[in-house]
Amino acid sequence: MLKKIDKEKMFLSDQGWLQSRFHFSFAEYRDYDNMNFGVLRVLNDDIVHPQSGFGMHPHRDMEIISYVVDGEITHKDSMGNERTLKRGEVQYMSAGEGVYHSEYNNHKTDDLRLLQIWIMPPRKGLPTIYGDVSYKEEERKNRLLHIVSDEEGDAKVKLHQDANIYVSELDAGKEIRFAIGNGRQIYFVQIEGESEVNGLHVKRSDAVKITDEKSLHVKAVNDSHFLFIEMKAV
Template sequence: MIEQRLSQDRGYADHGWLQAYHTFSFARYWDPEQIGFSDLLVINDDQIAPGRGFGTHPHKNMEIFTYILDGALEHKDSMGNGSVIKVGDIQLMSAGSGITHSEFNPLDTQSTHSLQIWIMPNEENSEPTYQQQFISQDEKKGKLKLIISPDGADNSLHIRQDIRIYSGLFNDKEQAIFTIPENRYVYLHVAKGSLTVNNLVFQAGDGARIRDEQQLTFSYGQEAEILLFDMRPVETNYPKI
């Protein structure tokens, strides 16, 4: 079953310098029917104004994944890491026992479009870690590239949870098939463009909870960029965040 949710049905917050769409309940957006899916808790689709961003703030016991779609983010944290995350970069921060960090758009005239994704870890109060890696377009073009996994397979970033995250780019005649492992849930997020998945048309910002399906066929892409989450088959009811 593919439970499609359209972009316009997401939560929305206008903070002036930040325009944010929330796939799942977050901050002031609260919908008891949209409280994460399996261990996936947050997908925030953010547009950050030039020179603005998130000041230093804490996190604890959360796997935090940042994916840049346009622009850049300058990152600094209490572990001593400092970097500029650009298009093609993926960043994974395991907050563990506790960290603080800040994120700012360092560009003078261009907004930054990013996804920030939170995943519940499978252990608490572990040592915080930071990982960042560049993934070229060729590695994602017309295919699903494993970018995050619990075992670091295929040079992916290592996450403290039983989840595998794939990224793909699809345009024109490019096509791919994803065979869903037995007894797994999948979440699909379309970050850009449009494409067809199992005869359903998805536009930018659309998503889908996927249960009891054997495979997904991705086709008819129009500058589409997607993230696919392969997860434990659990129904969770996390507290409001």
């Protein structure tokens, strides 16, 4: 079963320095019927304007992944990590025992666009971990790139939770297929361009909830950039 979520129906937040499209209930958007999709608790599509960002703030008992779409993000945290990431690069933080961090767009003229993804951990009090990976464009060009897995998976970024994240950039007309295991589900996000997802037309910033399907078939209508989270169905 496929359920499309049009971007026009998502909640838009405008803080001046930050514009966000919330896929799930978050911050000033309260919707108890839209709290999560399986272990996926938050997915925010953020635009951070130049020389602004999120000041130092705490997190606890959450696994947080940032995927940079455009621009650059500079991370600092209470563990002493400091790193600037650009398009296609991935940042991961397991805030199990508690951590403070900040995320800034220090560029003078260019906006930062990133997907902020929060995955609920399998239990509380897990070790606090930070990591980042600089993927090359050719690793996701016309192929699936496995950017996040569980601890037993083969991705460079590993979660405590049983969840996987894949990204791809397909040229127009190219397609990929992905087998969906029994008892698994997918949350699909069209980052840029347009695709046909199991025959369903999706545009930039749309999403699709995919349940009770045996496979995922994505065909690029035009140059297409997308991400999906695969997880246990609940």
